[in-house]
Amino acid sequence: MLLRDGVFAPRGGTGWPGGQQSWLTSATTPVDGLTRAPWVVAAGVALVLLGLALLVVALRRRTRRVLALAGCSGAHLLPADVARRARAAAEDVDGVLDASASATRRTVVVEVTTTGGASGGGGGDVRARVASAVAGSLAALTAPPRVRVHAATGGPQRSGRTS
Template sequence: MSSDTAAQRKPMRAATQKSGSGPIGVVGPVLAVLLIALGVLLLRDALVAAGAFAGSQWLPAAAAGLKGFAPTWWLIPAGIVVALVGLWLVVTALRPRSRRTLALSSRTGVFLHTRDVARLASGAAHDVDGVLDVSSTATRRKVSVTAQATAQPGVREAITTAVTERLASLQAPPRVSVTIRTPDRTREEN
């Protein structure tokens, strides 16, 4: 391949932002297991009806047990609860998926997960003089840094500056919040 053909190709399209699983993530597998159990029950009854197994079918027996069932007062609240659960499942399934990544300032579509942003913040804060230990948490909008540091003046500002500079390459840098704990247990918050 010549250098002319390589120069004529268009650059790759930027990657799209990764999204997490939807809020239905727990309910979906539970409903899948219930559906599989129903399928096994139907298969068993079909095999009994075909003569592959000896015994009686369970579904006709259950339907016969409901034959003399008359409406009672508790069916109305039970129906309302079932309808509300169904409505909740539909709303939950249609909610947007969670996003836990932040875009870097680049044309290539590079993203960092929030836990990686927290690690970057911890690393930047740990490099500041006087910092003994650091822990950080991050969301898409805020980074919280908790540092155990000596009682030097200006250590909070130094940590805030270091973390802000380290996260400056993000397209929309999150707000930085710094909490300082000194060995004598005093606490200063930003």
Template sequence: MPAAPEASGSGRIGVVGPVLAALLLATGLLLLREALVVLGAVSGAPWLPAAAEGLRGLAPAWWLVPAGLAVALVGLWLLVSALRPRSRRTLPLTSGTGVFLHTRDVARLAAGAAREVDGVLSASATATRRAVGVTVHGTADVREEVARAVTETLTPLRTAPRVDVRVRTGRDDERNDR
């Protein structure tokens, strides 16, 4: 069985898609209303001819150039955003079957490994594909023990991320409170 491909996140244009879909839906509803009015299925006057008649007497204005430029730049940004690679937030394991861990799961594993070290009162972690940051509150300087435990826990990853450990003791908290 071939290995599974690495999962990718949503594209960077994830917010724009629903907005454009809503605008397209509104345009479709407007055109449907116009068609029903013209066919006589709905009473009322058509809106589009009145809107076109209102635009008939407009002359060129200075503000149309910057507005057109702004619209062109937004369109270019949308095009570049749509063509950019999707985000990758998973890390492959050493298995040959294509098993991956999400970066938030790597952070959870790192925080759990740090909590198991003697002298650690609490731990939190953040992770990217290249680094894991662990912050621990402890009774002593347990930096080396935490780094060793986290590194050992993350050995099943194909490429081990860099581990950065910050230790806060009671004395540090007292200094930070002042």
């Protein structure tokens, strides 16, 4: 329609096929002759400022809340997913009775309860094995977080759980 109006507008109202009038003329006739009101200027300035503020918010650098996977374009993990993965890796280590984990983008803290027996090695050996297992499970991240392991000695291994 705009193309048609652009072609026929230079000829004036008589140049329209069938004597039709342009829809642009119909749309602009009611506002022709209006004068500028002070509230319109104020509203226009307010809208321009709002638009600039929204533009700044849209273009500013945002905080990163996820951890990117290496080699996968657009694949990310939330810190809660990283904590679940770390907990699962820690629970698979021999000598670990129970494990819990919390994660941020930079650090994973794993708390394990060990058997404290021969396979537990007094906690130090289990702590190193847990740290190694968790670090291995998070190696697929582009920037793996630092792993901290806290170990506590528990009672004998619960029945129903196999190592």
